[in-house]
Amino acid sequence: MTFLKRTHTCGELRLSENEKTVVLNGWVNKRRDLGGVIFLDLRDRFGITQVVINPENVSSDFYEKAKTIRSEFVIAVCGKVGKRPEIGKNTEMLTREIEVYAEQLEILSVAEVTPFEISNCENVSEELKLKYRYLELRTQKLKENLVLRSEYYSIVRNYFNSLSFVEVETPILMKSTPEGARDFLVPSRIHHGKFYALPQSPQTYKQLLMIGGIDKYFQIVKCFRDEDLRADRQPEFSQVDVEMSFVEEIDLQNLTEGLMNELFKVFRKKELELPLQRITYKEAMRRFGSDKPDLRFGMELIEITQFVKNSDFEVFKNAETVTGFCVKGGEIFSRKKLDELTDYAKKFKAKGLAYIKIGEEIVSPIKKYLSEEVLENILSSFDAQKGDLILLVADKESVAQTCSGALRLKVAKDLNLIDESKDSIFWVVEFPLLEFSEEENRYVACHHPFTAPLSEDVFLMETSPEKVRARAYDLVWNGNEVAGGSIRIHQNDVQRKLFDLIGLTEEEAREKFGFFLDALKFGTPPHGGIAFGLDRQVALFCGVEQIRDVIAFPKTVSASSLMDGSPSTVTEEQLGLLGLELKQKTT
Numbered sequence: 153m154t155f156l157k158r159t160h161t162c163g164e165l166r167l168s169e170n171e172k173t174v175v176l177n178g179w180v181n182k183r184r185d186l187g188g189v190i191f192l193d194l195r196d197r198f199g200i201t202q203v204v205i206n207p208e209n210v211s212s213d214f215y216e217k218a219k220t221i222r223s224e225f226v227i228a229v230c231g232k233v234g235k236r237p238e239i240g241k242n243t244e245m246l247t248r249e250i251e252v253y254a255e256q257l258e259i260l261s262v263a264e265v266t267p268f269e270i271s272n273c274e275n276v277s278e279e280l281k282l283k284y285r286y287l288e289l290r291t292q293k294l295k296e297n298l299v300l301r302s303e304y305y306s307i308v309r310n311y312f313n314s315l316s317f318v319e320v321e322t323p324i325l326m327k328s329t330p331e332g333a334r335d336f337l338v339p340s341r342i343h344h345g346k347f348y349a350l351p352q353s354p355q356t357y358k359q360l361l362m363i364g365g366i367d368k369y370f371q372i373v374k375c376f377r378d379e380d381l382r383a384d385r386q387p388e389f390s391q392v393d394v395e396m397s398f399v400e401e402i403d404l405q406n407l408t409e410g411l412m413n414e415l416f417k418v419f420r421k422k423e424l425e426l427p428l429q430r431i432t433y434k435e436a437m438r439r440f441g442s443d444k445p446d447l448r449f450g451m452e453l454i455e456i457t458q459f460v461k462n463s464d465f466e467v468f469k470n471a472e473t474v475t476g477f478c479v480k481g482g483e484i485f486s487r488k489k490l491d492e493l494t495d496y497a498k499k500f501k502a503k504g505l506a507y508i509k510i511g512e513e514i515v516s517p518i519k520k521y522l523s524e525e526v527l528e529n530i531l532s533s534f535d536a537q538k539g540d541l542i543l544l545v546a547d548k549e550s551v552a553q554t555c556s557g558a559l560r561l562k563v564a565k566d567l568n569l570i571d572e573s574k575d576s577i578f579w580v581v582e583f584p585l586l587e588f589s590e591e592e593n594r595y596v597a598c599h600h601p602f603t604a605p606l607s608e609d610v611f612l613m614e615t616s617p618e619k620v621r622a623r624a625y626d627l628v629w630n631g632n633e634v635a636g637g638s639i640r641i642h643q644n645d646v647q648r649k650l651f652d653l654i655g656l657t658e659e660e661a662r663e664k665f666g667f668f669l670d671a672l673k674f675g676t677p678p679h680g681g682i683a684f685g686l687d688r689q690v691a692l693f694c695g696v697e698q699i700r701d702v703i704a705f706p707k708t709v710s711a712s713s714l715m716d717g718s719p720s721t722v723t724e725e726q727l728g729l730l731g732l733e734l735k736q737k738t739t
Contacts, residue, residue: 155258156228163199167249169233174252176201177260179290180225181271190218194229197295202236202251203229210254217257224263224270224290230256283714285705297694297702300419304690305372307418308392311411317368317394322357324350324374329664333377336387344731350376353683355600356668358395359640362679363671367397372686384698386687387711394637395681401625404637404682405579408627411684412577419693420575428627429578436580441475441557443583446631447576449569451477453556456544459529465521467503471546475556476506478534479563482541483509496562497545500555506544510536561631577629582606585622586653594655599624601650603638604680610646617653623680634689637682644672 158177165174181195190205205218221227231254241248267283268276270290281288288294309319328335328349335349351357353375361369371393378387396404406427413424436443439452455475460468468474479485485493494505508516508530519527534542543559545552564570585605586595595617597603605613609620623639641647647669651661661669687699700706707713727733 155260156230156256158228161198162194162196162201163246165201165233165247165250165252167235170235170250172233173230173255174233175228175230176203176252177228178226179263180221180223180227183221183223185219190215190221192218192221192227192229194227195290197299199246201247202242202245203231203254204234204251205254205257214254214257217259218254221259222263222265224266225259226261226263228256228258228260229254279708279714282700282706282708285715289704293696294701297690297696298704300694301690301702303418304415304686304693307414308370308372308411308684311414312368312370312394315368315407317370318366320361320366320369320371322351322354322361322371322373326351326357327664327667329356333379336376336378339730339732341729341731352377353391353600354393355602356665358393358681359602359679360668360671362395362397362640363674363676367677369393369395382709384700385709386699386703386707388707389699390686392684392686393681394683395679397677397679399639399678399680401581401623401639401680404639404680405625408635408682408684412627415689415693416575424577430581431578432582433580433584433621434582437553437557441553441555441560442631443580444626444628444631444633445557446561446564446570447578448571448574448630449564451479451560451564451569453477453553453560454533456530456533459526459533460522460546463522463526465518467506467546468518468521471548471552473549473552474544474546475552476534476542476544477556477560478536479541479543479567480537481539482543482563483511483539485509485541493543493559493562497555497559500558501551502545502547502555505559506546508536508542508544510538510540510542512538575630577627580626580628581624582621583624583626584618585609585620585624585650586617588618592655595653597650597654598622599636599638601654601656602640602647604641604646605650613649613653625682627682629689629692632688632692633685634692635682635684637680639678639680642672642676642678644669647672 156175156177159175162176162178176194178194178196181193181200184191188207192203192205193200194203205215207215229252231252233250234253236249236251266287268280268287270287273281273288273291312319325338325348328337328347333352335352338348338350340346340348354371354373358369373391373393374388375391376388379385394407396407409424409426409428413426416422416424433443436445438455441453453475454477455473457471457474460474463469490507497505506516506518508514508519510531514527522530530542536542545555545559547555584598585603587598589596599622604623606621606623612620625637626633627635641650648661656664687702690702691697691699694702696702705713705715712719
């Protein structure tokens with residue numbers, strides 16, 4: 153098929169092309185018929201141009217063809233550029249100064265009525281838009297998001313290439329080494345009864361690259377996790393993966409800050425103040441109740457355990473930690489709102505929520521249990537004034553801090569306290585190496601089992617594993633973890649010790665990681681790395697909340713694709729080739 157091929161895009165014509173004959177290709181965004189003159193808004197990825205078809209200037213056949221055109225038809229138009237009348241200018245269009253007077257017209261593809269209007273789909277259900285994702289991709293915002301994502305790729309590659317990094321692709325079909333989220337498994341047709349796994353990350357491979365002497369590696373890579381999804385998770389996601397040899401934490405952090413500064417210069421039109429602030433995990437939890445706090449507003453947590461430990465309030469007396477924050481002007485919160493916050497606190501395993509309102513008089517259900525001295529100490533600790541509200545959580549330290557942190561963020565959102573024009577970006581460092589899982593009755597790695605402990609804490613691995621700090625670091629931006637990494641273990645004996653602590657017997661360690669343990673024996677350089685949450689970073693630069701808005705073909709929260717119907721059933725023949733037979737699912 154031959155057709156009129158475009159000489160210009162629908163977003164580039166200006167008055168400088170006045171009187172020039174051009175060809176445009178695109179979709180009909182809108183059609184208007186005003187007194188016989190047909191106006192077409194022609195759209196492509198680059199913008200919209202108004203096309204004018206005047207019955208006085210074209211043949212009757214031409215005009216009759218134009219009358220059949222509807223929204224989303226794909227057409228080719230040849231015509232002359234002219235100055236657009238002042239009264240008809242659309243200030244939102246890049247091409248508002250001009251219009252094209254059609255002289256030739258080809259209908260390249262006829263479109264049926266779409267299930268929703270492309271130019272006005274803000275109130276269309278997410279399910280319908282995901283079912284027809286290829287139509288939603290025609291919207292300006294989604295196109296802009298994907299273009300920005302593409303530019304993000306270019307900046308990343310240029311940055312690492314300029315620093316002599318080697319881009320290496322690691323395998324997608326790998327050995328299953330479950331330690332964390334569940335693996336997606338792929339059955340082997342050739343080796344019946346055996347399975348590959350899709351990588352949760354290229355962790356072992358990038359460390360093997362370091363052992364292999366590829367001392368600066370990066371990759372833009374797909375990762376897969378078969379986990380229970382939350383509102384903004386995807387079963388497959390992208391990350392910028394980085395690993396370096398002969399480095400310490402500061403080297404990876406400086407490298408990351410350099411890249412983030414390049415990204416901010418392009419997408420935020422500003423430079424970061426470097427070096428970025430560093431906050432320890434312990435301080436972040438104490439002050440903000442989160443290991444990824446949003447610092448664009450105040451309301452820091454204040455612990456008051458020492459003031460209330462000997463009060464007559466049993467909940468405070470028996471709690472490991474009592475902490476909370478002061479809401480300036482929070483006296484306006486109704487009883488209904490406080491009940492709502494209490495229910496919210498229970499989602500984080502807190503037994504309840506205590507409050508103190510400071511008005512003409514102090515109102516609190518726990519007031520009768522507090523002496524005047526204790527009450528004064530509480531008010532003084534929070535610098536509480538008339539009109540304020542104090543919210544308190546009492547529990548074991550982890551619950552009290554996490555719950556208070558979640559409440560802090562919820563209240564800030566409810567009261568619009570977050571300045572969206574600002575950026576808060578900093579490091580959280582010195583995470584715990586291990587935490588004890590009561591469900592599994594063992595220690596589990598907080599990051600992954602290849603993270604190195606701080607050298608000054610190695611001796612604690614024998615006596616107090618929960619106190620060992622990791623050489624791990626997260627980059628936090630506006631309350632989101634957007635990158636995370638660590639210095640890795642490069643000594644076999646330390647790796648073996650960590651496996652012991654997480655309950656891996658020598659036999660199990662050999663079964664899961666034998667290839668990696670063998671590699672550690674043959675000369676391993678000190679090394680470390682970091683992974684950037686590509687989808688989340690792009691979403692933040694695009695100013696959208698959901699990462700699915702920066703992914704071309706995302707899944708739903710139940711990990712299904714409404715567009716192509718995956719996951720789907722397969723035939724008995726396909727299962728037979730794999731040596732598989734489906735069992736009836738039991739409840």
